[in-house]
Amino acid sequence: MDFIDETVIPNGEIIKTDDYIFEKLKNRCNELIKKYPDKSWLFKNYIKQQQEENDILATKVVCSTTVIRKK
Numbered sequence: 001m002d003f004i005d006e007t008v009i010p011n012g013e014i015i016k017t018d019d020y021i022f023e024k025l026k027n028r029c030n031e032l033i034k035k036y037p038d039k040s041w042l043f044k045n046y047i048k049q050q051q052e053e054n055d056i057l058a059t060k061v062v063c064s065t066t067v068i069r070k071k
Contacts, residue, residue: 001068001069001070001071002068002069002070002071003066003067003068004067004068004069005066005067006064006065006066006067007064007065008062008063008064009063009064009065011058014057014058014063015058018054018057018058019054022050022051022054025047025050026047026050029043029044029046029047030043
């Protein structure tokens with residue numbers, strides 16, 4: 001394989017996008033908690049899990065796109 005190019009996505013862009021998506025997800029989970037109160041634990045755990053994943057993406061992962069070509 002030949003390395004052609006790589007673009008590293010700035011951490012600020014990842015955080016901004018993740019925050020936007022997470023707010024939508026959290027709002028929807030809260031709607032579902034109101035609709036299905038007996039399953040609130042499920043939605044609350046999902047919110048917590050997603051927050052932990054976002055924290056990992058923001059602090060421990062470098063996102064990039066790499067272009068390679070078969071020799």
